[in-house]
Amino acid sequence: MKNLLLAAVAAGCMTPAEAQDAREVRLPAPDMSRGTTVMQALAGRVSTRECSPEALSLADLSDVLWAANGVNRPEEGRRTAPSALNRQDIDVYLFTAEGVYLYVPSRHSLRLVVDGDRREVLAGPPSPARAQDFVKAFPAVLLFVSDLSRFEMEGERVRLMAAMDAGIVSQNVSLFCSSVGLCTVPRASMDEAAVRALLGLSVHEVPLLNNPVGYPRK
Ligand SMILES: Cc1cc2nc3c(=O)[nH]c(=O)nc-3n(C[C@H](O)[C@H](O)[C@H](O)COP(=O)(O)O)c2cc1C
Numbered sequence: 001m002k003n004l005l006l007a008a009v010a011a012g013c014m015t016p017a018e019a020q021d022a023r024e025v026r027l028p029a030p031d032m033s034r035g036t037t038v039m040q041a042l043a044g045r046v047s048t049r050e051c052s053p054e055a056l057s058l059a060d061l062s063d064v065l066w067a068a069n070g071v072n073r074p075e076e077g078r079r080t081a082p083s084a085l086n087r088q089d090i091d092v093y094l095f096t097a098e099g100v101y102l103y104v105p106s107r108h109s110l111r112l113v114v115d116g117d118r119r120e121v122l123a124g125p126p127s128p129a130r131a132q133d134f135v136k137a138f139p140a141v142l143l144f145v146s147d148l149s150r151f152e153m154e155g156e157r158v159r160l161m162a163a164m165d166a167g168i169v170s171q172n173v174s175l176f177c178s179s180v181g182l183c184t185v186p187r188a189s190m191d192e193a194a195v196r197a198l199l200g201l202s203v204h205e206v207p208l209l210n211n212p213v214g215y216p217r218k
Contacts, residue, residue: 001025001099001112007058025101025110028059030066035179045178047185051214055096055139060182064213065103065110067176068092068142069169079105081169084161087150090169093199095119095141100198114198121194122187122210132189138212143195144169149204159206166208173211184211 005019013026035041056064066072069081069092083089092103094110097117101110122141124132135141146162148154170186177184187210195207 001115003055003098004058004061004096004101004110011058013058023112024104024107025112027062027065027108027110029108030063030070031059034063035176038175038179041175041179045174048183048216049134049185050217051138051183051212052217053137053139054215056213056215060180061094061110061140062108063180064140064142064173064176064182065092065094066108068144068173068211069103069105070108071105077106081165081172083165083168085151089146089148089150089162090165091145091147091205092169093143093145095122095143096139118198121198122190122212124189125191132187135187135189135210135212138183138214140214141210141212142173143190143207143210145199145201145205145207147205149202162206163208170209170211173213177211177213181216182213183216184213186211 004025005022008014008025009016009019011028013028067080069079069090071077072080094101095118099112099116100114100118102113104111119136119141122135144166146166148158148162151158174184192207
């Protein structure tokens with residue numbers, strides 16, 4: 001939290017007084033001018049499971065979160081990612097070495113949920129192969145959680161819509177990363193029980209996918 005707040009103060013998003021004891025980090029406005037063409041982003045999209053350990057800059061965090069599921073039509077509160085019935089059921093959590101944050105699209109900010117490095121829960125249930133441990137080396141991991149209660153109906157179709165909504169948010173991240181030269185991979189792997197316990201999720205909230213994000217290894 002401390003480094004993110006310091007970065008927010010350095011970027012002029014918060015005053016030092018606001019940053020004192022704050023549990024919310026205001027992000028800089030997303031940069032709408034960066035990136036390649038959509039066709040180049042599609043041509044370059046690839047799953048990458050290794051990256052540099054360097055922490056993401058506040059500007060890159062801001063842009064990737066906005067690309068994932070930010071508000072792109074403020075007058076209506078609508079998002080970069082479509083959602084079934086516009087229920088906006090996907091919440092984005094950010095895991096870093098410092099803590100876990102909830103992205104608040106309406107304020108383009110990060111709210112601290114849990115202090116400390118909790119990326120371990122995203123590696124998956126413990127297994128001898130530990131094949132998914134690579135996720136812990138990514139400086140940022142975006143987790144997509146659907147709140148099924150926002151559909152105000154139940155059944156298998158609702159769960160499918162939630163999964164589709166998460167897939168779209170994940171693809172926004174993949175295309176953004178391809179467009180600006182960041183590394184990512186969509187992942188369904190995680191220790192769901194541990195994620196639920198850590199974030200205090202209700203029975204209606206389902207962690208579905210995550211995208212680790214980092215800079216290419218030099
Ligand atoms: C829904 C979904 C779940 C995935 N889960 C994982 C995962 O848990 N771990 C992983 O390493 N890759 C995961 N992947 C990445 C795929 O393995 C990868 O997309 C596939 O091998 C094709 O490679 P490409 O993305 O480079 O085209 C997942 C992809 C999708 C679409």
